[in-house]
Amino acid sequence: MVATLEFQNVSKSYQTATGPIEALRDFDLTIGEGEFISIVGPSGCGKSTLLSMASGLAFPTQGKISVKGEPVSEPVTDLGIVFQTDVLLDWRTILDNILIQPEMRGLDRNAYRPRALDLLKMVGLEGFEKKYPYELSGGMRQRVSICRALIHEPPLLLMDEPFGALDALTREQMVMELHQIWLETRKSVIFITHDIQEAVLLADRVIVMTPRPGRIAEIIKTDLPHPRRPATMETARFISVVAQIRHLFEKHGVLKAY
Amino acid sequence: MTAQARDEASTVVRRRWWPASFDSTLLGLALILIWEMGVRLGHVPVYLLPPPSTILMRILTDYRSLFMHTVVTVNEVLIGFGLAIAVSIPLAAILAQFRPLERAFYPILVASQTIPKVAIAPLIVVWFGFGLFPKILIAFLICFFPILIDALIGFRSTPKEVIWLARSMGAPRRRIFLNFQLPAALPHIFAGLKVASTLAVVGAVVGEFVASDRGLGYQLIVANGMLDVVLSFAILVLLSVVGILLFAVVDLVERLLLPWHISHRPTGQEQP
Numbered sequence: 001m002v003a004t005l006e007f008q009n010v011s012k013s014y015q016t017a018t019g020p021i022e023a024l025r026d027f028d029l030t031i032g033e034g035e036f037i038s039i040v041g042p043s044g045c046g047k048s049t050l051l052s053m054a055s056g057l058a059f060p061t062q063g064k065i066s067v068k069g070e071p072v073s074e075p076v077t078d079l080g081i082v083f084q085t086d087v088l089l090d091w092r093t094i095l096d097n098i099l100i101q102p103e104m105r106g107l108d109r110n111a112y113r114p115r116a117l118d119l120l121k122m123v124g125l126e127g128f129e130k131k132y133p134y135e136l137s138g139g140m141r142q143r144v145s146i147c148r149a150l151i152h153e154p155p156l157l158l159m160d161e162p163f164g165a166l167d168a169l170t171r172e173q174m175v176m177e178l179h180q181i182w183l184e185t186r187k188s189v190i191f192i193t194h195d196i197q198e199a200v201l202l203a204d205r206v207i208v209m210t211p212r213p214g215r216i217a218e219i220i221k222t223d224l225p226h227p228r229r230p231a232t233m234e235t236a237r238f239i240s241v242v243a244q245i246r247h248l249f250e251k252h253g254v255l256k257a258y
Numbered sequence: 259m260t261a262q263a264r265d266e267a268s269t270v271v272r273r274r275w276w277p278a279s280f281d282s283t284l285l286g287l288a289l290i291l292i293w294e295m296g297v298r299l300g301h302v303p304v305y306l307l308p309p310p311s312t313i314l315m316r317i318l319t320d321y322r323s324l325f326m327h328t329v330v331t332v333n334e335v336l337i338g339f340g341l342a343i344a345v346s347i348p349l350a351a352i353l354a355q356f357r358p359l360e361r362a363f364y365p366i367l368v369a370s371q372t373i374p375k376v377a378i379a380p381l382i383v384v385w386f387g388f389g390l391f392p393k394i395l396i397a398f399l400i401c402f403f404p405i406l407i408d409a410l411i412g413f414r415s416t417p418k419e420v421i422w423l424a425r426s427m428g429a430p431r432r433r434i435f436l437n438f439q440l441p442a443a444l445p446h447i448f449a450g451l452k453v454a455s456t457l458a459v460v461g462a463v464v465g466e467f468v469a470s471d472r473g474l475g476y477q478l479i480v481a482n483g484m485l486d487v488v489l490s491f492a493i494l495v496l497l498s499v500v501g502i503l504l505f506a507v508v509d510l511v512e513r514l515l516l517p518w519h520i521s522h523r524p525t526g527q528e529q530p
Contacts, residue, residue, distance in 0.1 A: 055422070055425075055426055057422060057425060075425045075426060075428065077426060077427065079426060080426075081422065081423055081426050083419045083423070085419060087417065087419045087420050087423055089437075089438070089441065089442075090442075090518045090519070091441045091516070091518045091519075100427075101427055103437075104424065104428065104433060105428055105429075134518065
């Protein structure tokens with residue numbers, strides 16, 4: 001299997017006014033083609049640092065990052081990013097918000113139009129292409145930003161707490177939709193979240209992080225059958241994986257043990 | 259459109275049968291009526307406070323000379339305002355791209371702004387004479403700062419995620435600026451333009467006060483010298499009309515350019 005993204009013993013420190021802060025220590029991970037990785041951990045475990053390094057906007061203090069075997073030395077463009085906020089452009093229609101991706105890459109935007117419409121259909125937003133972002137709800141806007149991240153068919157998708165700003169019901173809906181999208185497109189995904197259940201339900205492997213400096217506490221293979229459904233959360237395997245992660249957090253003082 | 263999506267998108271749009279500007283027009287007319295009635299019923303002498311009808315009559319009888327002076331002032335206002343736009347926005351864009359440059363320039367700009375334009379108007383006349391240029395310069399100087407500050411805030415307020423996203427698309431700096439930063443800054447820029455549009459009139463009039471032989475500011479000095487209160491009021495009315503029209507033009511351009519912005523959405527259509 002070809003490694004889409006490889007972290008080799010990566011550490012990262014930042015210089016601040018009060019001295020250096022170590023955000024990440026000895027992060028070692030290889031993400032395979034089409035693999036869904038969830039990273040779950042407390043605030044300040046270096047998750048955002050991880051993503052900015054994966055996209056080539058920050059560089060490790062120690063260690064090496066490579067994409068498809070090539071070391072990263074400039075912004076990586078062969079990926080799609082979804083943030084906690086949808087960062088849609090208010091002045092562009094939904095369709096134009098998706099097509100900005102090929103536009104900025106200097107690609108022919110008309111060639112991507114049919115695919116953009118297909119993506120909108122896939123996320124249940126058929127007929128919304130001429131609307132403006134302010135006319136959509138939070139969940140709908142985040143679906144559009146997922147379309148924007150997929151339009152140029154990147155091999156890798158980075159998702160930074162993409163459902164963190166949504167209400168619980170919309171969130172559950174979006175998790176199932178994302179799983180469906182992943183089953184259909186089979187991108188490599190790095191999915192960062194605070195939500196243990198979300199992490200387990202979506203992932204092939206869950207990376208459990210410790211508090212600052214962020215280190216890998218454990219890598220857990222979920223071994224849950226596909227396709228995953230809400231009922232998957234009632235299976236014994238799912239419950240035991242969730243419990244295992246919760247114990248790890250208790251051990252590292254992220255969650256208080258009672 | 260799925261049923262769920264339709265539900266999420268359905269928002270109540272309440273439109274009234276009269277335009278929103280009608281309310282303020284009505285209020286304005288009411289205030290003028292109260293003024294007219296008050297002055298007439300209270301027997302206030304015309305040389306203290308003339309009634310609106312007398313002011314209007316004066317504008318109509320003197321329209322030739324008043325029109326000439328108005329054209330002079332409008333000319334100064336438009337050139338000064340236009341120059342301020344042409345200088346402030348590009349300067350703000352450059353400063354926003356290069357932080358060290360901004361750190362060096364910003365305090366000096368602020369310091370220069372604390373000097374009252376009214377106080378340096380006589381100096382400007384000494385340096386540049388009595389012609390059109392000193393008036394334009396004062397109008398420019400007074401408009402320059404609010405546009406610069408608002409544009410700078412606008413250009414700086416791009417969220418870091420947006421820049422991150424743009425860079426992941428491999429977009430060069432120029433494209434990032436034109437497609438992400440500039441449109442996002444426009445609402446701020448227009449706020450600055452609106453403030454500046456009213457200040458431009460002040461600048462031109464100040465210039466005319468100091469040294470001029472034409473323009474509404476000059477005419478105002480003359481009217482005051484002759485204790486011609488009705489003419490003074492007529493000029494004040496014309497000055498405010500000029501200011502309001504310039505403001506309205508800026509507002510119209512904003513509406514045309516930024517139909518997506520929150521301040522222009524139909525009432526009742528909040529974010530769902």
